[in-house]
Amino acid sequence: MDRPILNDLVPVPRVWERMAAVERRLLEVTRSDDVFLTDIAQHLLQAGGKRYRPLLAQVAGELGPSDGDGPIEAGVSVELVHVGSLYHDDVIDEADSRRGRVSVNENWSNTIAILAGDFLLARASEVAAPLGEEAVALIARTYARLCEGQVAELRFSGGLDHGPDGYLHVIGGKTASLIRTSARLGAMTAGATSDDVEAISEWAWEMGLVFQMTDDVLDLIADEAFLGKPSGSDIGEGVYTLPVLYAADGPSGTEIRDLLAGGAPTDRAVIDRVIELTVAGGYVDLVTEEAFDHMRLAEEASDRIGNHELTPMLRNLDAYLLDRVAKAQTSRK
Numbered sequence: 001m002d003r004p005i006l007n008d009l010v011p012v013p014r015v016w017e018r019m020a021a022v023e024r025r026l027l028e029v030t031r032s033d034d035v036f037l038t039d040i041a042q043h044l045l046q047a048g049g050k051r052y053r054p055l056l057a058q059v060a061g062e063l064g065p066s067d068g069d070g071p072i073e074a075g076v077s078v079e080l081v082h083v084g085s086l087y088h089d090d091v092i093d094e095a096d097s098r099r100g101r102v103s104v105n106e107n108w109s110n111t112i113a114i115l116a117g118d119f120l121l122a123r124a125s126e127v128a129a130p131l132g133e134e135a136v137a138l139i140a141r142t143y144a145r146l147c148e149g150q151v152a153e154l155r156f157s158g159g160l161d162h163g164p165d166g167y168l169h170v171i172g173g174k175t176a177s178l179i180r181t182s183a184r185l186g187a188m189t190a191g192a193t194s195d196d197v198e199a200i201s202e203w204a205w206e207m208g209l210v211f212q213m214t215d216d217v218l219d220l221i222a223d224e225a226f227l228g229k230p231s232g233s234d235i236g237e238g239v240y241t242l243p244v245l246y247a248a249d250g251p252s253g254t255e256i257r258d259l260l261a262g263g264a265p266t267d268r269a270v271i272d273r274v275i276e277l278t279v280a281g282g283y284v285d286l287v288t289e290e291a292f293d294h295m296r297l298a299e300e301a302s303d304r305i306g307n308h309e310l311t312p313m314l315r316n317l318d319a320y321l322l323d324r325v326a327k328a329q330t331s332r333k
Helices: 003-009 013-029 035-041 052-063 070-093 110-131 133-156 163-189 194-221 242-248 253-259 268-280 283-302 311-332
Strands: none
Touching: 003 311, 013 052, 013 070, 013 110, 035 110, 052 070, 052 163, 052 194, 052 311, 070 110, 070 133, 070 163, 110 133, 110 163, 133 163, 163 194, 163 242, 194 242, 194 268, 194 283, 194 311, 242 253, 242 268, 242 283, 253 268, 268 283, 283 311
């Protein structure tokens, strides 16, 4: 997600002042007495990134009367969970790059990457501790959900029969759970009402699903310049997302299953053919419509929020995710 665009979508100076504080705190809390560990822990943080999760914590912080540092610390904690989990993911996926930089596991080793990821997760709990027992418990439950989602994805890897329910279980754990926690923790630490905390949490859960569904669509329809990686990367890793799962049960399903019968394909022609059949069958459009359905549920939740000045910002963030798909579809034609 492009930060200059986000500045326009969230035109509240307080939010961006707190985001600047989040950046400073991320570097502060990831310092170790061991300079080598500091370099590794900050390797991915210094590469930049969308910072979508801490941003949601700052936006949700607008729901409460408190002008303290709670939302800042919430944003730092959730970003550390996110980045720590990415270190572990790159080991699992044997990735050689992340955010335009060589990955930690590639540059050092799998063991170093795992330990650095553990260090970041430990720091996340340390940052959350002063926010209260509920905050620490929420961070712990969320990381457990991330692990459940990752285990499910590994269990389903290379398979085409887990269907929409299995897919939603994976993305709920791996993506939506932390996005929901980001908004929930930001609202809680700002002193928002319980009704507003529940409403922003529901909004963020649905938008977390939209976030991942649109990313999975883009993996099929956007070009390498847009994605920063080749299209169909998920297919090449044996991760078959919702459009491909639908296509595998459609009229072209026999051909798709034959193409993928040997496991994750390494042949570019096979990946391109699976994408072609999926797009031609209308399954990208079908999943995009389902993402719209989740966005509408998110909007219903946001309508229950008492601070109506926040509603336009939430709607902007909603629409941006789906606008990216529309732009990718246009550029492909």
